[in-house]
Amino acid sequence: DVQLQESGPGLVKPSQSLSLTCTVTGYSITSDYAWNWIRQFPGNKLEWMGYISYSGSTSYNPSLKSRISITRDTSKNQFFLQLNSVTTEDTATYYCARSGTTVVARYFDYWGQGTTLTVSS
Amino acid sequence: QIVLTQSPALMSASPGEKVTMTCSASSSVSYMYWYQQKPRSSPKPWIYLTSNLASGVPARFSGSGSGTSYSLTISSMEAEDAATYYCQQWSSNPPTFGSGTKLEIK
Numbered sequence: 001d002v003q004l005q006e007s008g009p010g011l012v013k014p015s016q017s018l019s020l021t022c023t024v025t026g027y028s029i030t031s032d033y034a035w036n037w038i039r040q041f042p043g044n045k046l047e048w049m050g051y052i053s054y055s056g057s058t059s060y061n062p063s064l065k066s067r068i069s070i071t072r073d074t075s076k077n078q079f080f081l082q083l084n085s086v087t088t089e090d091t092a093t094y095y096c097a098r099s100g101t102t103v104v105a106r107y108f109d110y111w112g113q114g115t116t117l118t119v120s121s
Numbered sequence: 122q123i124v125l126t127q128s129p130a131l132m133s134a135s136p137g138e139k140v141t142m143t144c145s146a147s148s149s150v151s152y153m154y155w156y157q158q159k160p161r162s163s164p165k166p167w168i169y170l171t172s173n174l175a176s177g178v179p180a181r182f183s184g185s186g187s188g189t190s191y192s193l194t195i196s197s198m199e200a201e202d203a204a205t206y207y208c209q210q211w212s213s214n215p216p217t218f219g220s221g222t223k224l225e226i227k
Contacts (some may be wrong), residue, residue, distance in 0.1 A: 041136060046164070046207060046218035061215045062122075095163055099211075106211035107154040111163040 002026040004096045004112035011085055018117060020081040022096030030054050030074050034099045036108065037070060037091040039083045041062050047092075052079050053101060084118045093117070123148050125208050125219035133225040140195040142222040144186075144208035153191040154209040155184060158221075164207060169192060200226050 008020040022035070029035050034051040041047070050060035060068050064083070072079040074096045085092060093116050097108040124147040133142045144153060152171050156164035166175040168184040171191065181196045195202055203226045208219040 044205065044221055045208075048218070050218045059214065063215075075141060103151070106216065107169050107209060108156075108164070109166050109169075109175075111165070114163050 002098065002110045004098065004110055006094060006096050006115040007071045008094065008115045008117060010116065011120065012090075013121050014087055014119055015085055017082055017084045018086050018090065018119075020094055020115060020117070022079050022081075022112060024077050024079070024096075024098075027079055027098075029072060029079060032101070034059075034101050035070075035072070035079045036097045036099055038095045038097055038108065038111075040095065040114070041092045049081065049083075051099065088119050091117065091119045102103075122215055123150060123210055123213055123217055125210060125217055127208060127219035127222045129222060130196050130220065131223045131225070133168075133227045135227040136194075136198055138198045138227075140198050140202075140224065142206060142224070144191045144193075144219050145188040146210060148213070149188045150210040150212035152210070152212065153184070153186060154211075155193050156207045156209065156226065157204045158207065159204045165180070167206070198226065202226075203222040 003025045005023045012018045015092045032054050035052045036051040037049040050070050052058050067084045093114040095114045098110040098114045099108050125143045155168040157167045158164040172184045183194045205221045205223045207221045
């Protein structure tokens, strides 16, 4: 079965960069699908951040475009989120999730358990 | 970006009661997707392509709609259905989510 697992530092200081890892088991991230980062703020609003596709192409939310980078390590079947210049408003639970790449499959069918990130000095 | 407005934000239902929640899009979308989330868990896919139930979802759930108006219906409320439900679109980038309907059991 496909499983996704996030990992990260838990706490980051304002103005620093955050880096999160999503480890995928049960499916190769180079076979198909898009591999996404989604966050949920306190108060429960969900925001899509971006994805890296099976081919390596990326797409980002315009609201984050200047601060975000999603990369991957295909040898480890992992993909990564880097978000620069964080503020307290980036405090959230961060999820990695899989989505389809075709018009009729553009939803998130597998999710990780989430990792909580707090931005605080 | 397309804004999804869910209503009501909070509702409660008695066991056996019919439940309907709605999701209104700021522009027309081709399909709507729904997720169920319970406390301390990640969202679970619940309904895809507007009206198809995800694996394991009870048949008492249904989805419908088109254009800018979509809904999720539970034919007969059960205690296990208490959760927050989110709608999501990806007819245009970026994909967006509604703010959720929290459903409680009376």
